[in-house]
Amino acid sequence: MTSPYDPSGVRPVIGVDAGTATLREADHLIHGLLGRLAPTADVFACTHLHRTDERRGTTVSLAVADTDADAVWQELVTTLPEGAGLALADRTHGPAAAVDGARLAAAAPPDSGRAVVYPGVRHLTGTVTAADLLDRTAIERLVVMGAPAAELPPATEVMTQDHVRPEWRAGVLTLTLVPAAGGLLAPFEVPNPTPCCADHA
Structure with missing residues (x-):
């Protein structure tokens, strides 16, 4: 599946800093936002950790289709809580500190970021094969920890635990796997303590 960051398919990226502190909070924010926004095309929604003197928490980036960008922006402006920051190219909304965090999030993909929603993610339930991961989703590379x-x-089987969070690494959406019970592999990130917001699935 083609990445939206290929030169032929670059998408606008909206950065969001809503004050979320943890990955779990950011995951819930993403699922809640996408449930309301209902974009017409596939979206990449990622989390980004920030550890600075001014900001310790997690921001979000939403890579959307050109045709959805304005509508998504307007919806975010009206639905995000007061104090949240947004950034999309030269457009910003919110207090300066939150806008700074949103700008960092918008600039992060595809060099960094943990993908929560991406094309094909709905296929990743139960046990799937390595071929499923690469052919049916936007994941481009599989890496086994300890044997990169x-x-x-x-046909290698991967136990998803319904929680698959690949990461952007130098423009490539990469999933790190570890050995699991029964000779299977599993994603490095486990559902606890960042469960998969099943009520939003």
Whole structure:
């Protein structure tokens, strides 16, 4: 599946700083926002950790289709709580400190970020194969912790636990896997303490 950050398909990225402190809070924010926004095309929604003297928490980026950008922006302006910051190219909204966080989030993909929502994520329930991960979703690379150069056979089984959070690494959406029970593999990030917002699925 083609990444939206290929030169032929770059998308606008909206940065959001709503004061979320943890990955769990940011995941809930993403699912809540997308449930209300209902964009017409696939979205990449990522979390970004910030650890500075001024800001310790998690921001969000939403990569949307050009045709959705204005509508999503307007909806975010009206639905996000007071004090939240937004950034989209030269447009900003909110207090200066929150806008600074939103700008960092908007500038992060595809060099960094943890993807919560991305094309094909709904297919990733139960146990799937390595081929499913690469062919049916936007995930482009699978890495096994401790054996980064290993080539996984397409039929390799991966226990998703309904919680698959790949990361952007130098423009490539990459999923890190670890050995799991029964000779299977599983995503490095486990559902606890950042469960998958099942009520929003």
